[in-house]
Amino acid sequence: MRFVLxxxxxxxxxxxxxxxxxxxxxxxxAVTTVNGNVALEHVTxxxxxxxxxxxxxxxxxxxxxxxxxxxxxPVPRHVLNKDSAFQKHGLGLPEAVSAVRDGHAVPxxxxxxxxxxxxxxxxxxxxxxxxxxxxLALEPRLVERIPRLVVMGGAHGNGNVTVAAEFNFWADPExxxxxxxxxxxxxxxxxxxATHSAPLTEADCSALEVxxxxxxxxxxxxxxxxxxxxxxATAAAPVHDPMCVAYLARPDLFTAxxxxxxxxxxxxxxxxxxxxxxxxPWKPEPANATVALRASAxxxxxxxAEALT
Ligand code: RIB
Ligand code: CA
Numbered sequence: 001m002r003f004v005l006x007x008x009x010x011x012x013x014x015x016x017x018x019x020x021x022x023x024x025x026x027x028x029x030a031v032t033t034v035n036g037n038v039a040l041e042h043v044t045x046x047x048x049x050x051x052x053x054x055x056x057x058x059x060x061x062x063x064x065x066x067x068x069x070x071x072x073x074p075v076p077r078h079v080l081n082k083d084s085a086f087q088k089h090g091l092g093l094p095e096a097v098s099a100v101r102d103g104h105a106v107p108x109x110x111x112x113x114x115x116x117x118x119x120x121x122x123x124x125x126x127x128x129x130x131x132x133x134x135x136l137a138l139e140p141r142l143v144e145r146i147p148r149l150v151v152m153g154g155a156h157g158n159g160n161v162t163v164a165a166e167f168n169f170w171a172d173p174e175x176x177x178x179x180x181x182x183x184x185x186x187x188x189x190x191x192x193x194a195t196h197s198a199p200l201t202e203a204d205c206s207a208l209e210v211x212x213x214x215x216x217x218x219x220x221x222x223x224x225x226x227x228x229x230x231x232x233a234t235a236a237a238p239v240h241d242p243m244c245v246a247y248l249a250r251p252d253l254f255t256a257x258x259x260x261x262x263x264x265x266x267x268x269x270x271x272x273x274x275x276x277x278x279x280x281p282w283k284p285e286p287a288n289a290t291v292a293l294r295a296s297a298x299x300x301x302x303x304x305a306e307a308l309t
Pocket of ligand 2: 007008009010012013036037126127241
């Protein structure tokens with residue numbers, strides 16, 4: 001299963017990268033980076049570090065430094081994270097030994113997916129959708145060429161960065177709306193509803209500590225558990241991005257999905273970035289996405305064990 005990963009490496013993107021490289025059934029062929037969890041230069045450095053630790057030789061190209069339309073995130077990162085040590089610049093991974101490739105990620109995505117040799121390659125997006133929105137604007141024919149987009153984003157229930165919105169779609173709402181309304185052939189959305197339905201635990205971390213990559217993944221997951229423990233008094237944490245990669249290897253991962261027309265709010269004072277999943281039975285608009293609502297924790301754990309140990 002060949003795929004390209006567009007990511008904003010933060011801790012869960014890094015685990016997704018570890019799993020993408022480690023799972024025998026997956027073939028990560030290229031990575032592009034986008035402004036999101038942290039500023040682009042840190043995203044790219046974190047991405048190179050994760051790939052090097054995983055022992056991968058996968059080309060990385062840097063993409064958008066800011067959202068599609070807005071000059072910055074709706075709330076600048078330093079304000080958003082002012083009370084949180086969670087999204088530090090670095091992930092504590094060893095220095096990168098590889099280097100980012102020349103050439104911008106966006107023209108790369110255009111050339112890559114316009115190449116008929118890549119007609120089978122899925123695109124997985126685990127950060128804001130700025131790069132893909134720019135690529136679609138640059139070459140609208142991509143809509144017919146990308147066979148499938150699997151994207152971590154949105155929430156049918158409560159958001160995380162606001163009550164209504166999940167971070168990836170909130171960080172660049174215009175890009176999310178542009179991508180989801182573009183008419184791509186197949187879109188699978190992995191929202192917070194799915195990722196929160198299969199949180200990982202301290203025991204899952206211990207089970208991963210059998211090699212360097214698994215130990216690094218366990219450390220990143222523990223950091224998320226500790227952060228969530230302080231905020232939510234829980235001893236488990238959702239680990240969002242690897243679930244997109246897990247789905248490629250384990251199509252049985254999701255135990256509940258809905259086919260629906262989806263859109264993203266780009267103007268709401270309180271609802272900016274909200275994913276709207278239209279499940280009204282009379283369905284005024286045709287479905288344009290499969291939205292995962294629940295995942296099997298057992299399948300997720302099996303995938304992580306196969307991929308990381
Ligand atoms: O809301 C969770 C998503 O936002 C994850 O992809 C995380 O890495 C951040 O990008
Ligand atoms: Ca991410």
